Amino acid sequence: MSDVVVINPGSDLVINGVxxxxxGPVNITGAVLSTFEVPPALxxxxxxxxxxxxxxxxxxxxxxSLDFPRDIIMPLRVTLTQAGIVTAWPAIKLRVQS
Numbered sequence: 001m002s003d004v005v006v007i008n009p010g011s012d013l014v015i016n017g018v019x020x021x022x023x024g025p026v027n028i029t030g031a032v033l034s035t036f037e038v039p040p041a042l043x044x045x046x047x048x049x050x051x052x053x054x055x056x057x058x059x060x061x062x063x064x065s066l067d068f069p070r071d072i073i074m075p076l077r078v079t080l081t082q083a084g085i086v087t088a089w090p091a092i093k094l095r096v097q098s
Contacts, residue, residue, distance in 0.1 A: 004073060004093045013062040018055060019080065019089065025056035031082035033058060037091065039074040041067055048078065062094075070098040 007013045019026045033048055045063040060078070075091035 029053040
């Protein structure tokens with residue numbers, strides 16, 4: 001994602017996505033997915049769930065918290081560890097609406 005994703009006050013953010021590379025969807029069966037570079041205020045509220053490993057599908061959820069900083073851009077990245085190789089996708093840029 002190149003644009004900023006807005007988190008609306010009082011609402012959870014749910015992002016459904018597919019991890020891809022130049023060849024298309026990445027089969028993530030047996031891989032370990034994790035988040036990386038998560039701002040400390042968001043960290044305890046982030047979950048990452050694989051929804052279809054063969055198709056590279058996942059759901060990233062950020063549960064709403066009153067502690068979120070407002071009107072600043074916060075990056076969050078997803079990493080994949082498979083066969084000892086770590087791949088990181090570009091940052092998702094998040095901003096909590098004031």
